[in-house]
Each structure stands twice: as C-alpha cells, then as structure tokens.
Amino acid sequence: MDLESKTKLVRELITFIQENDNYQNQDDIRSVTAYSFYQISESFMIGLILSENLSDLQYCKEKINPAIDDSYLPVLEYVFDGFLKDSFFIKLFALAENHIRQIAEFYESSTNKIKVDSISTTFKNLMNSNKTLFFSNLNIKDKELFDFYCYLRNTIHNMGFQSKPDQQLIINDASSVINKNKVIIDLTLNSANSLDFEKSILLQEQIFKLILKMNNVIPESDCIEHKLVSIGFNS
Template sequence: MNKEELLRFLKLANSLDTFSNIDDIRSITINAIFKQIENLYFSVILSKNLNDIEFLKKNISEKIEENYINDIIINYEGFIKDAFFMKFFMIVENHINQIAEFYENSNNKIKDFSSIQNTFENLTTPKKCSLFTEISQKEKELFKFYCYLRNTNHKLGFQSKSNKELIIKDESSVINIYETKINLLKDCPNNLNTNSLLLIKEQILKLIIKINSKIPEQDYIEHILVHAGYNNH
C-alpha cells in the first residue's frame, strides 16, 4: 500500500475541513473521513512490523515461521482495506441520509430506507429537491458504481450482478491524474487495487464537498454524532 498516496489524500481531506459550524454535517462528515484516512495511514506504517520475524514471534506467537509472513501481510492488508472501505461508506451514507431527512416532507419523500442509491437519486432529482441539480450524470454514475462496489461485500467481495465499469479522469487528483478504468465483472471478486480504491474514495469525497456547497449556509443540519460527544475530545 502506497504511503505517499495516502499522505496526499490525508492532506487533501484535511484541507477540505473548513466549514465554520463544527456540529454541522458539513464539518463532522469531512473530519470523520479525514480520521479514517489517518487510521489507514497509521495502519500502513504499523504494518511494516509484520515483515520482522522477531517482532512477530515476540508480540504474536513463537510458532510463527518465516514462510508465514507473506500470508500474514496479505490477510492484514485485506482486512484494513475492507475496514477502511466500509467505515468510509458508512460516513458517506449517513451524510446523504441526513440531508434527505432534512429536506423531505410528508408530501415529498426523499429518503429510501431500502436503498441509499435511491435516496441519492431522489436527492438529485429536481422534482424531489431543487438544491442539487448541478450534480452531473457522471457524478451520479460514480455514486451508483460506489454502491455496486459496496454491495459486493454481501457476497464476500464478488460481483453478483452484471458487469459494471467506471471511468475516472481527474487532472487535479492527488492519487492518479490519468484516465483509469475500473471494472466489476459478474461472478468475479472485485479485486480493486489500493490505487483504484483510493481514487474512488477521492472522487466521492469531492462529490460530498460539491453537495455541501449547494446547501444554503443558514441551513443547519446537525450531525447525528453531536450528542454522542464527537466534538468533545
């Protein structure tokens, strides 16, 4: 896992945490994303110890042999990638749901309890909500692919639906400025490398920032974590 890419992504997330009301979702969501990238960064640094057989024998088990190390590293990296993806997705999902709840009313339901993908579609449909009409079709496809990727977790990482493709070209990316094609193939594991995973996460972060910019300044959407003391430590 590339530590330099992660550090650039970490700095990007930190630079985007600028909303003045620290209890609003526009602040806490970005800060929570920053913390998850930071956790992944710490994990990558700490994982270097897994190459040290003496460290493994002393801190984990005397029974570990040199030939176990490669499997340990592969399993650990898979674990931290999955944990990072899922927590990041949860933060984004909550963000979209809270916006939907704030702007819907009894005659205009936006939030779909069965599908975050449908909630996002409703939120960006002018007849449902007029604030987010500048979200492009390309950005909608990005979020849809993100949800497809999330759904592979229900099948241990396998794509159970038809083939899906996402093309990203972001010349301002801190991960990869070149055109990248990412595929999910039916009945195959997603097999995303770290670069592709971080590239998608970067685009989702930028999408959230764009959505936030369309929320009127005076509309206070208190993050669900405020009463759990998120900003008290």
C-alpha cells in the same frame, strides 16, 4: 505497489481532505463528515505503516504469537492487508451514506419522501427537481460514480465477487491528487473485485469531492447537525 508508495498516496488524500475541511460550524455534517474522512484515512495510513512490523519474525513472536514461524509471515501480511483495505472502504462508505441520508431527511417532508431504504435511490431522489431544487448541480456522472460505489460495496456481501451485471466507471479528473489520467475501473459478473490500491484511493477521493459538491449548495442558514454530535463527537 510497495508500502512507501501506498503511504504516499494516502498522505496525498489526507492532505487534500485537510485542505477542504474548513466549515466553521463543527456540529454540522459539513464539518463532521470531512473531519471523519480525515480520521479514517489517517488511521488507515497508520495501519499501513505499522503493518511493516509483520515482516519481522521476532516482533511477531513477541507481540502476536510465539509459535509463529517464517512460513506464516506472508499469510499474516496478506490477511492483514486485506483487513485494512476492507475496513477503510467500509468505514468511508458508511460515512458517505450517512451524510447523504441526513441531507435527504433534512429536506424531505411527510408528503415528499426523499430518504428511502436504498441509498442509491435516496441519492437519485436528491437529484430529482420535483423533490428538492438544492442539488440541481448533481449530474449523470455523479450518479454513475455513486452507483458504482454502491456496487462495489455490494461485493462485500458476496465475499468480494460481483453478483450483478458488469459495471464500469471511468474517472478522468485532471485536478486529482491521486491520478490525473483517465482511469477505468471494472466490476465483472461472477468475478472477484480486483480494485488495485491506487484505484481504491482515487475512488475515495472522488467520493469526497462528491460530498463537497453537495455541501457547497446547502444554504449557510441550514444547519444539519451530525448524529455523532449528540454522543459527544466534539466533546
């Protein structure tokens, strides 16, 4: 996929995020998480746009290393592309994980533990009607999506290889701004994660929609202040 096509997809994601970043209390996780999704996606797009300079030998000699020659430019572009994609995924995963953990912590009690070390178990606990009734709107498809997201995150600990049993995620979102068709994403045991660019953006769109789905059932009267607010996020 060429750079123009990549930036177009990310712009579509950014526009969708902006259209759904409308929560009034800017200290609440419903506002901070959405705006952070926008910031991270915008930074990713900026990185993609600036990466075009890496094909310019003179630019690379002046800005990076005067010893660079033509033969190294493809390596430089390849490594930087991987760095951008990994950074984008890791930052958004951490954002989504924190969002879920803060919700779990807010609704648990000393006798009813929801937030645990495993984020996938924490998500499952939020779906448990014996622990909280707020998130009864979450279903098995939501759990499959988030579990796959966690499996994908775990490949990072193994240099991009899937160390768990084979996993498959089917996305069929007719309202998607990225791809309205049925999309299948596979992770194969002992094989490298081969998620292409469009699928990676589509997956992040689905995670953002999952967060919105959770936000929609949090009572308006419940303010869950985002941790970043205490260190000046809105200052």
